[in-house]
Amino acid sequence: MKHNDTVLSDSYILRLRKKVGSQLLLNPGGRAIVQNKAQEILLHKRRDFGFWDLPGGGAEVGESAEQCVIREVYEETGLTVESFEPIGFASNPELEEVIYPNGDIIQGFSLILHITKWSGSLKASSESTSLEFFKIDKLPEMRRNIRITIDKFLEYQSSGKFQLF
Template sequence: MAFADSYVGQLRALVGNRLVLMPGARIVIERADGRILLQKRTDFGLWAVPGGNAEEGEDLETLIAREVVEETGLIVTEIEPFGFACNPQYETVQFQNGDRSQYFSLMFYSRSFEGEPAVTDEESSAVGWFAPDGLPDVLPNTARSVKAYLRFKATGIFQMI
């Protein structure tokens, strides 16, 4: 879907660069060896976990499954929530074009997926599996999300970050 046709694209046409509060989701996809999947984003040149914003009439589980397919080519199954990210210090982003968004993201994880990851859209320039303790340069909210996922794995406690 072209950005201009998306809900966010249509909203931006109305409000311009003004700060917009955005519901969304992101996901930590973990391979059997403990490595997690990241995509190198073309907008910031940094790595991030897959994720995105809701379209009209879309629930967050559908959103995250759609975004994973669009961004990595993988089909995720057995998606489970592990936390919620809403700290404006880390969830407020200004894009190169001046658009500003504050995200409220349900964080999911999955250890069950089909396919091999690949660059499948213009949002990514690379995809790869990384050890959680050896991440490349990542967006700050991705670093926090991965740490929250590791705390969740260790404690089973839903993470609010």
């Protein structure tokens, strides 16, 4: 898959924001669980909020949810996704509403992919201050919905059942 080097200023959400301001927008997209050989989970420290998060984000016009996650992983981490497995879908409005520091509000609908094979070297984007793999039992503080995503991934691993949350 070729990566689209979309300039952030031309993103779908930012074009909408110019028309509707900070009001709530429904935002389809996804997030990724990337693990290394030690089964540690990759997180990036967000520049806007200052907390740890899974790679992911909102879809652009013309891309599927899985293409969105693959692009976001590449943009935020420098890693190229070679294979993945869908493990869940997050859409609970009580968990998926996000108010950004600038006042913009979204309600996310996120396909969750477990990245089963990847290549490349870690490289933080302008959206992140740091990238790091963490042991499951030593995860840093993060938003509740991201912690729940990781918990649902663990449930998926033990049950094999697609998780809706």
